[in-house]
Amino acid sequence: MSPGILTEDRAQGVATLTLNRPERRNALGAAGTAALAAAFERLAGDPGCRAVVLAGAPPAFCAGSDLKELGGMDVPAMCAHEAEAARLARRIGMLPLPVVAAVEGHALGGGMILALACDVVVSARSARWHLPEVPNGWLPPWGLQALMARVGPVRARLLTWGIAPLDGAEALRLGLADALAEDGQALAEAAALAARLAALPAHAVRSTKRYFEPFVLADAERQDAEACRVFAADAESPASQATLARFARKA
Numbered sequence: 001m002s003p004g005i006l007t008e009d010r011a012q013g014v015a016t017l018t019l020n021r022p023e024r025r026n027a028l029g030a031a032g033t034a035a036l037a038a039a040f041e042r043l044a045g046d047p048g049c050r051a052v053v054l055a056g057a058p059p060a061f062c063a064g065s066d067l068k069e070l071g072g073m074d075v076p077a078m079c080a081h082e083a084e085a086a087r088l089a090r091r092i093g094m095l096p097l098p099v100v101a102a103v104e105g106h107a108l109g110g111g112m113i114l115a116l117a118c119d120v121v122v123s124a125r126s127a128r129w130h131l132p133e134v135p136n137g138w139l140p141p142w143g144l145q146a147l148m149a150r151v152g153p154v155r156a157r158l159l160t161w162g163i164a165p166l167d168g169a170e171a172l173r174l175g176l177a178d179a180l181a182e183d184g185q186a187l188a189e190a191a192a193l194a195a196r197l198a199a200l201p202a203h204a205v206r207s208t209k210r211y212f213e214p215f216v217l218a219d220a221e222r223q224d225a226e227a228c229r230v231f232a233a234d235a236e237s238p239a240s241q242a243t244l245a246r247f248a249r250k251a
Contacts, residue, residue: 006035007057013050013198014191015043018057025063025106026056028114030081032066037088044095050198050205052095053190054118055102056111061127064109071248075235079141079228085110086142086224089117093146093217096206098197102190103127103168103177113143116150116176119209120197122190123168123177130165137240141231145220150175 009016017039019026026032043049056062065085070078092099101118106128113131115121123129133140140160148156151174159166159174171177181189197205234240 004035005032006039008039010049011191012195013048014053014194015046015049015051016053016055016187016191018055019062020057022057022059024066024068025060025108026111027063027066027068028085028110029066029069030084033081033084033088037084037091040088040091040095040099044097049097050202051194052097052099053102053187053194054099054114055187055190056104058105060105060111061101061103061107062111062114063106064111064113064132067244067247068250071244071246075232078235079232082141082228082231083224085114086228089114089143089146090217090220090224092117092119093213093220096209098194098205098209100190100194100197102187103129104184104186106130109133109140110143112176113140113146116146117143120179120190120193121171121177122179122181122186122193123171124181124183124186125168126183127168127171127186128165129167129171129176131160131162134160134162136243137237138234139227139230141228142224143220144227145218145223146216149216149218 005020007018007020021027043052099118100120101115102122103115104124104127107115108130109132112129131140168180172180179189
């Protein structure tokens with residue numbers, strides 16, 4: 001794949017997809033979401049690929065939805081945009097390939113949820129995990145099932161309130177991450193883990209993921225639709241409108 005908003009490298013049967021908008025901390029706009037969805041679909045049908053690593057170009061994993069882009073939309077358009085991101089995150093759980101997230105820097109909002117939607121998460125020690133949506137004025141519009149699958153509903157509610165960010169060590173302790181790496185080493189650790197998964201019998205890896213899919217995803221599609229409905233109402237509030245207007249004015 002040529003350099004752009006998403007890059008790809010291959011080694012040992014592992015495809016590494018890297019979100020490549022460092023100037024926006026790899027925020028997910030419509031184009032990036034579409035590119036990532038297309039890459040996952042292509043790799044799912046590629047017999048030479050047996051595992052995927054998802055990373056972000058320094059200095060961040062992903063800062064979530066591109067609020068500058070959202071700030072220029074009306075509420076129905078925002079909901080349509082977020083529904084595509086929700087579909088992307090759910091699709092990760094249905095892929096026949098294991099997907100390992102390599103989190104360095106920020107994993108914020110939808111970026112945090114995107115990481116949690118992956119099968120395995122490696123976090124750098126000083127990575128910043130945070131859901132800032134409620135402080136911004138709205139409920140996260142998708143992906144809360146991925147959060148609840150990892151930490152349960154009570155802890156998920158506390159994290160969704162976004163009172164304070166977490167570092168990688170706390171993310172590991174809570175179960176948001178599965179492995180901890182020293183700063184700058186998350187990608188190497190994730191690639192090594194993905195290579196070990198790729199070396200296992202492919203049919204058994206696929207069947208294991210398929211077996212656990214209903215427990216991990218549960219009724220994620222319905223939950224995403226409900227969260228987006230609440231998000232739409234929240235987005236009309238003065239606090240939300242002020243946040244979106246501030247980001248829309250940014251260069």
